[in-house]
Amino acid sequence: MKSEIRTIAMTVNGEQVSVDVEVRALLSDVLRHDLRLTGTHVGCEHGVCGACTILVDGESARSCLILAVQADGSTIETVESLGSVSSLSALQEAFRENHGLQCGFCTSGILMSLCAAERHGEDLEETLGEVLGGHICRCTGYQNIRAAIEAHWAKSVTQ
Amino acid sequence: MKPPVFEYRDPRSLDEALGLLNEYGDDSSILAGGQSLIPLLNLRLARPDYVIDINKVPGLDTIEVLPGCVRVGALTRIRRLERDPKIRAVAPALSDAFQNIAHPQIRSRTTIGGNISHADPSSELPGVLAAYDGRVQLTSSSGSRWVSWSDFFVTVFTTTRESNELLTAVEFPTDQNFSYEFEEIARRPGDYPLAGVCAGISLDGSQVRAARLSAIAIADRPIRMTAAESALVGVDISNAAVRQAASQAAAAEINPMDDEHGSAAFRRGLVSTLVKRTLDRLAGVPS
Numbered sequence A: 001m002k003s004e005i006r007t008i009a010m011t012v013n014g015e016q017v018s019v020d021v022e023v024r025a026l027l028s029d030v031l032r033h034d035l036r037l038t039g040t041h042v043g044c045e046h047g048v049c050g051a052c053t054i055l056v057d058g059e060s061a062r063s064c065l066i067l068a069v070q071a072d073g074s075t076i077e078t079v080e081s082l083g084s085v086s087s088l089s090a091l092q093e094a095f096r097e098n099h100g101l102q103c104g105f106c107t108s109g110i111l112m113s114l115c116a117a118e119r120h121g122e123d124l125e126e127t128l129g130e131v132l133g134g135h136i137c138r139c140t141g142y143q144n145i146r147a148a149i150e151a152h153w154a155k156s157v158t159q
Numbered sequence B: 001m002k003p004p005v006f007e008y009r010d011p012r013s014l015d016e017a018l019g020l021l022n023e024y025g026d027d028s029s030i031l032a033g034g035q036s037l038i039p040l041l042n043l044r045l046a047r048p049d050y051v052i053d054i055n056k057v058p059g060l061d062t063i064e065v066l067p068g069c070v071r072v073g074a075l076t077r078i079r080r081l082e083r084d085p086k087i088r089a090v091a092p093a094l095s096d097a098f099q100n101i102a103h104p105q106i107r108s109r110t111t112i113g114g115n116i117s118h119a120d121p122s123s124e125l126p127g128v129l130a131a132y133d134g135r136v137q138l139t140s141s142s143g144s145r146w147v148s149w150s151d152f153f154v155t156v157f158t159t160t161r162e163s164n165e166l167l168t169a170v171e172f173p174t175d176q177n178f179s180y181e182f183e184e185i186a187r188r189p190g191d192y193p194l195a196g197v198c199a200g201i202s203l204d205g206s207q208v209r210a211a212r213l214s215a216i217a218i219a220d221r222p223i224r225m226t227a228a229e230s231a232l233v234g235v236d237i238s239n240a241a242v243r244q245a246a247s248q249a250a251a252a253e254i255n256p257m258d259d260e261h262g263s264a265a266f267r268r269g270l271v272s273t274l275v276k277r278t279l280d281r282l283a284g285v286p287s
């Protein structure tokens, strides 16, 4: 049996895109394979690790647990919408300064969750507990990620 | 490609969705938040011929705080529910339970209808629905019916919903002067609980008029602990020995099983502790 194809339109990182997708395709795979936005990483593909976290209409969500067809008409933000290598965003800079990453596999998902938390005005405690709790990092032992979040929240987020 | 091939339907009205369910029934899966169904598709543990995505059905994402109950439409996301000040004002234990479901990144998609329909015995909400003596609304092309929680949950992942029915709303009664507390123990915040308890009491001064205690992750479906409830009726909640007796009655009446997360004795201990803690809070005593 062949899978049905549908054309979907989304706003991805501020740009209007239109793409043909199999109805069974995951949003994570369409972002990576079709749109070539490989900053979104894929670890477990059942919602547990958090590597694939992106923003859908301003809320953090697992892109491995959304069918791409479901994103038709949505506004998507991925890690590519943050700073660039030559000009990091304030949050990315806090991660760099505090050595908040090693291999970087988990980092893009964590950054996107933190963007949502910052926009929704979550306090530091909520962010360190609940928000970071939705991510698994195999390298850092979390201490430096927490230090980066604390530094960023102290500097940039008005409490 | 992770999920198996299926035909995708995204009905734009309730009638259309119910018509599709009538036609495809057991060969289809309803897609709501997708936070349980899509993992099952990705792991190919589910292979439906049709996926009926109800996210575009209008009118199912309602929150109503009515005189005697909180009534929530099936498509309402948990993230929205946990932030709702009107629910927190009348049913704070329900808001606490919402915040114990998974992580914020999962709750942004999870719907109340999907969570309850999934009937995972480790899920918080089915147990909270049991403590509130709540009910669900099931709708098919031939009409709607309300089913109490005890007639809805059958066993693990199994309910009395017919394959042509959609769960359309969930109702938590808030009358009768009941106050509730919810608490769970999980390995990490956001994990499924090893055990959870929702306790409600109705007081006349400090005398217990009625009690409702449910346990989560203890049996193949949410259960009420009726021996502990009976032990509380008529007694003075401010008496610590009474609360202790109820927590012992709870531990004695449940039948948890050993599994990879812990032994039956360990779970019995957790439930006993949680009953004690929730009752202490209801009595206004710090645990």
Ligand SMILES: Cc1cc2nc3c(=O)[nH]c(=O)nc-3n(C[C@H](O)[C@H](O)[C@H](O)COP(=O)(O)OP(=O)(O)OC[C@H]3O[C@@H](n4cnc5c(N)ncnc54)[C@H](O)[C@@H]3O)c2cc1C
Binding pocket: A046, A047, A048, B029, B030, B031, B032, B033, B034, B035, B036, B037, B038, B039, B074, B100, B101, B102, B103, B106, B109, B110, B111, B112, B113, B114, B115, B116, B117, B118, B120, B122, B123, B124, B125, B161, B165, B166, B167, B168, B190, B191, B192, B193
């Ligand atoms: C990492 C992770 C951690 C989690 N932790 C928890 C936790 O701690 N506690 C907890 O309770 N849950 C947890 N979950 C499960 C999550 O909350 C699910 O989202 C929820 O159980 C199902 O809701 P959904 O809206 O996503 O439903 P879906 O995944 O869309 O559907 C689930 C099932 O219900 C059926 N269904 C959906 N809507 C309806 C309806 N309206 N009528 C009839 N049938 C319907 C579907 O066909 C499917 O069989 C976790 C999930 C993940 C990925």
Ligand code: FES
Binding pocket: A041, A042, A043, A044, A045, A046, A047, A048, A049, A050, A051, A052, A053, A062, A063, A064, A065
């Ligand atoms: S890849 Fe999506 S949560 Fe792990």
Ligand code: FES
Binding pocket: A100, A101, A102, A103, A104, A105, A106, A107, A136, A137, A138, A139, A140
């Ligand atoms: S930096 Fe390697 S997994 Fe987090």
